[in-house]
Amino acid sequence: MSQRRKFIKQSLMGSALFLPGVASACAQTAEKSPNSGEKPLILSTWNHGIPANADAWAKLKEGGSILDAVEAGVRNTELDMDNLTVGLQGLPDREGITTLDASIMTGDGSCGSVAFVRQIKHPISLARAVMEKTPHVMLAGEGARQFAIAQGFPLEKEELSPKAKVAYEEWKKTSQYKPIINIENHDTIGMIGIDAGGKLAGSCTTSGLAYKMHGRVGDSPIIGAGLYVDDEVGAATATGLGETIIRVCGSFLIVELMRQGRTPQEACEEAVRRLVAKNKEGDGIQAGFLAINKYGEVGAYAIRPGFNYARATESGNVLIDAASYYSS
Template sequence: MSERRKFIKKSILGSAILVPGISGAFANSSKKELIGEKPLILSTWNHGLPANAAAISKLKETGSILDAVEAGVMDTELDMDNLSVGLQGLPDREGITTLDASIMTGDGSCGSVAFVRQVKHPISLARVVMEKTPHVMIVGEGARQLAISEGFPIEKEELSPKAKEAYEKWKVTSKYKPVINIENHDTIGMIGIDKNGQMAGSCTTSGLAYKMHGRVGDSPIIGAGLYVDNEVGAATATGLGETIIRVCGSFLIVELMRQGRTPQEACEEAVRRLVSKSKNIKDVQAGFLAINKEGQVGAYAIHPGFNFAQGTLSSNALIDSKSYF
């Protein structure tokens, strides 16, 4: 993660504003939440800054919030310094990199792929599932075959140099012990709203490092890693996917907002629910990010260290989230 942060600081986003203290706006479930101008793009972690920039650029080009959230995370899928998203990500225990992704719009349309190999942009393949098939999720070899049929390039199956180096070091002991805020986990989730109130979201990851072959996390599961509803708002998740799946985290947040909670209150309740259902919580990190139809923003995590990027047509800021502990 430290390498990725160095990369962000050197990125082309000269206009990005780093706001480490702005998280105070989220304290004590206050109603004084950040209210962003529309359009508004939110994305998880440091790599959200260049992702937001790509999303805003695409939004200006096409006017489509769906195009924007796809283009935004595609940028992260190509970031060779990011070892938790894209084919350059850290592999499973067998030394194979597999990818998961989902995409959703506020009218309920959605698509996802999981356990995908050799496809550079799983988020675009998830969009194909949404727009060109009668299904919501396609996995494994079926997803790869869909990619081939749609003309996606099939990449050579080999680890990136950084992933290979890390994997060789891991094999010395072969111990599975994720470190929070590093391997646990740096998925990118992105949610956005356009000037007319239309919403969309995307989520893409290479999954937990050194996971069991075939493991799938929350990112491609609609309602866990991502959920969007134009009538209410949107939410996305990052962290240890198993814990997020158990509480249907993103759907839970949207439903809490439907019942009248602010995005911040909903994120905090989702974390409390997750903590109550999880063991060894000191070794688990998970964070949620939400927006409602008014443009209010919420973010909350189990432990300190989770941050997110908030982008508009005129600004792009990195913000520290408050946390349970």
């Protein structure tokens, strides 16, 4: 079911597309298969992955760890006022409240996450604090907010961003809840990376589905669903309708398939096949997976066309269309 991938060179303020201090080598990048093994490597979901990758790569270049890199990368997206699916500027739930989910993990099994958290500008950094400063993996809701305050995270004013407010007021005219595939490049940024020495880490952050029920939590903060990392094998992250991804423990499934000898591409394709078989929502669902193994080989696959991902290496930072289970 694999199809030939289309490479899309996307300019980000001209030469800013290519990473700081790196020669472009355009022709070489265009000819290279996205499955080729290369380290260091940063992958992230959707077109907002281009600037996120650039920040992650800059962190690596200045001597940061791969964990520092994947945190820094998605912090970029958490601040992007044009992105209505990540960060406090994201679209709210049915009650008009924006709630955030995030997770972070390293290849030694260390992990942390937050779910249903309010008023925190960088939930990915709060997830890292859970990982490093508590005996727990996940904190949720008011408990997560109390922990954030104790750790010195400022509480932001609870109000909708201008774009989210306009969209919410329009939605209230019908109050119809129906996920729309690929809208706003969907509802997550997931990032996974490997450094030159083979250490892996990943991050995932989202404001979740627009107009969800108050209290709903998707796959992004659930270790094994939206994100999973293992230095002995590889890493995977997910995007799309979280309920479908949770039902197959998508990211953990992909890593375990790679452990059994599948390539990252084969593992992503098998995960999508199982997801389709387990979910009966029909035309209304989209989900995509992104994976790397410990050799720096890449896999990406989605239910339907429209999922793309950003791939950053020494050669450059490019946007690539993923293949999909359905052709339309």
